Amino acid sequence: MKFFKITAVLLLLAVGMTSCNTVKVASDYDQNVNFSQYKSFAFFKPGIDKADISDLDKKRILRAIEEEMMSKGFTKSEEPDLLVSIFTKTKENINIYQNNRFGYGYGWGWYPWYWGAGQNTVSTTSEGTLYIDLIDSEGKELVWQGMGTAALAKEVNKKQERISEIVEKIFEKYPPGQTN
Secondary structure, eight states: OHHHHHHHHHHHHHHHHHHHHOOEEEEEEOTTOOGGGOOEEEEOHHHHHTOOSOHHHHHHHHHHHHHHHHHTTOEEOSSOSEEEEEEEEEEEEEEEEEEOOOSOOOOSTTOSOOOOOOEEEEEEEEEEEEEEEEEETTTTEEEEEEEEEEEOOOSHHHHHHHHHHHHHHHHTTOSTTOOO
């Protein structure tokens, strides 16, 4: 019986830890657009200025996007084919874990018997959604949108790494129709 309890706890921990690290992505695009025509990009400042996040996080996101766009063969230009804009949403998730223990049996420490109620553990995580819009600069029309949702890093030294991971996962969906 003890084996099953320990296995269940370890399984829950493994699921919990992997779910925090996953990035859920989706994309949508205009099916009438030939994406091979786009070779250059620039950031769309009016759209980026509206993003409701700190300027430091905006810089982190733009740095990651620029890196991904260049890795896909794009060049940054004053006269771009594509304009890149972002917007974000965040929410707090509250998790309550119940550990109800009633009964008797051999316990840890000096006391061989235990009685009592369990404990509740409460934790919060911030989950963010990043939308990346690619806009045809000539027609000023949205041609592609990628979205990624993931738990956010709280530690400053891990923020850029986490943001880069989210952006990379989003851009795995670009160009549309390409299998990775």
